[in-house]
Every structure is written in C-alpha cells, then in structure tokens.
Amino acid sequence: MSTSPRPFAAFDIDGTIFRWQLYHELFDALATAGYIDKANYDTVTEAREAWSKRQQSFSDYETLLVSVMERKVIGLPERTVKQLARDILGTKGHRTYTYTRNLMQSLREQGYVIIAISGSYQQLVEEFAKLHQIDLAIGTEYELENGNFLHKKRYVFGQKGPILTKAVEEHNLSWEDSYAIGDSGSDSAMLELVTHPIAFNPDDRLFQQAKASGWKVVLERKNMIYELEETDGTYLLAATNHD
Numbered sequence: 001m002s003t004s005p006r007p008f009a010a011f012d013i014d015g016t017i018f019r020w021q022l023y024h025e026l027f028d029a030l031a032t033a034g035y036i037d038k039a040n041y042d043t044v045t046e047a048r049e050a051w052s053k054r055q056q057s058f059s060d061y062e063t064l065l066v067s068v069m070e071r072k073v074i075g076l077p078e079r080t081v082k083q084l085a086r087d088i089l090g091t092k093g094h095r096t097y098t099y100t101r102n103l104m105q106s107l108r109e110q111g112y113v114i115i116a117i118s119g120s121y122q123q124l125v126e127e128f129a130k131l132h133q134i135d136l137a138i139g140t141e142y143e144l145e146n147g148n149f150l151h152k153k154r155y156v157f158g159q160k161g162p163i164l165t166k167a168v169e170e171h172n173l174s175w176e177d178s179y180a181i182g183d184s185g186s187d188s189a190m191l192e193l194v195t196h197p198i199a200f201n202p203d204d205r206l207f208q209q210a211k212a213s214g215w216k217v218v219l220e221r222k223n224m225i226y227e228l229e230e231t232d233g234t235y236l237l238a239a240t241n242h243d
Contacts, residue, residue: 005174009107010164010190011100012182013118013128016200019095022088022120022128024048027069029084035076040068058203073142073149078123081149085127093131099218099225099241100181100200101132108133113173117163117190119156136171138163161189182206191215211235 014021031041044065051061073081104114115136118125125139141154156163160182168175178194180187185205191197192213199210199217210217210230217228217235227239 003172005172006111006113007107007177008113008115008168008171008173009104009179009181010115010117010167010194011104011134011180012160012184012187013116013125014120015183016181016187017096017100017104017116017132018093018128019097020092022118022124023069024065025088025092026081026084026121026124027065029088030069030072030076033080033084035080036068036072040072044068070152074151076149078144078147078149081121081123082127085121085124088124089127089131093128096132097200097220099220103179103181103198104132104134107179112179113171115164115167117156117160117167119186122154136167138167157186158189160187161193164190164193185209 011017014023027036027044030036047056047061047064050056051058108114113136114134115138116125116129116134117138118128118140120139122137122139122141125137128134129137138156140152140156143150143153164180167173175193176195179196179198180191180194181198181200182188182191183199183201183206184203188206188209191199191209197210197213197215199206199215201219202210202217207217209215214230216230219226219228223242225241226237227241228235229238
C-alpha cells in the first residue's frame with residue numbers, strides 16, 4: 001500500500017548547523033595522525049591564518065584545502081576516515097547553532113524528514129546525522145577499491161539542487177511546505193526549490209540571492225538570534241530571541 005509523501009527540511013551542515021567546518025576538522029585530524037605531510041599542512045594552515053586576518057578570501061583558502069585533501073585521501077582506508085569522523089564528532093559534534101538546532105527539533109516533531117546535504121565526506125556526514133537524529137545524510141562520496149578511497153563518484157559542491165530533487169523523488173517526499181536552510185552561495189540552488197528558504201548567517205553571494213528573491217534571513221550572533229523578513233525590497237527585523 002502506498003503512503004502519502006512526507007514533508008522534508010534540507011539543511012547544509014558546515015556553518016549552518018555545525019559552527020565550523022567538518023571537512024576542515026578532518027584535515028586537521030589527518031595531519032595529526034600523520035596522513036598529511038608537514039609541508040602541505042603548513043601551506044594550508046598559513047592560508048587559514050591569512051583568511052582569519054582577512055588577508056585573503058575564504059574561497060581561496062578552501063580551494064587550497066580541498067586540492068590538498070583530494071590528493072592525500074586517495075589510497076586512504078575508509079575505516080581510518082570513519083574512525084577519525086567518530087573522534088571528531090565525539091569531541092566537537094555538539095558545537096551547533098541554536099537556531100538551526102531548534103528548527104530541526106521543531107520540524108522533526110511535526111513529522112518532517114530531516115535531510116543533511118554537505119560537501120564534507122559521506123563518512124563525516126553520516127556520523128553527524130547519527131549524532132543529531134538526521135534521517136537522510138548526503139555527502140561527497142568516493143568510490144572504494146579494496147576498502148580504500150579511489151576517486152569521487154558523487155560531487156556535492158554545485159550540485160545541491162539536483163541532489164535534493166533526486167532525494168525527494170527517491171524517498172517519496174513532498175515539496176509542499178518544504179524547507180531548506182544554508183549559509184553560502186552554493187546552497188542557493190536547493191533554497192530556490194522549496195516553499196520556505198532560509199538564508200542563515202549568509203555570505204554575500206547568498207545574501208544577494210536572498211534579497212533578490214525575498215527569502216527569509218536569520219542571523220545568530222553570540223547569544224542572540226535575529227530573524228529578518230523582506231518587505232518592499234527592504235529587510236526588517238521580524239523577531240529577536242535569546243539562545
């Protein structure tokens with residue numbers, strides 16, 4: 001007997017639920033475990049420091065990080081990445097934003113299927129999903145050979161729209177009253193598909209898209225949450241809350 005499609009809410013993870021970046025945490029863990037050589041580690045951490053001092057863009061830093069990771073992960077046993085993922089989430093997995101954590105809980109109680117779509121590795125996303133009771137975890141996936149990483153078979157960056165569409169079709173979900181929330185321009189492709197798009201602590205690219213489309217914007221700073229809604233081309237403060 002067929003069942004009625006269920007409502008869903010799709011969340012980015014890094015910078016949206018999680019207060020930092022799972023991918024970057026994995027890089028540091030791999031370096032500590034000896035899988036990233038000192039020269040590459042120093043190059044990436046210098047770029048990270050330059051970004052933190054606003055001397056270069058986050059995009060430039062992240063591009064460098066990804067290029068190093070994509071080279072170094074080939075041949076790495078999947079069991080190693082899974083163990084590092086468990087270690088990372090065991091110590092840092094609860095470092096989350098209040099607004100998105102509470103939104104997930106509220107929507108879960110209303111019967112929504114909670115989806116996480118992230119550019120971080122599938123092994124990290126799955127561990128994060130277990131920790132936060134997320135129903136469907138979708139991350140960057142590598143083909144394996146003899147249990148070792150070989151090459152990518154699912155790219156997430158730039159593909160969140162098609163990935164979400166496929167998930168909705170495969171899991172009998174409904175677009176009606178659907179939610180999507182993200183913090184960067186790469187999330188806009190999934191936000192534009194849903195009934196309730198939310199730009200959370202958006203970067204400039206996502207903010208410009210939100211402004212052009214009239215999407216809700218939410219900012220969380222220290223212990224305050226600011227909900228902004230577009231009215232006649234201007235964003236007005238709609239609500240404030242203590243976290």
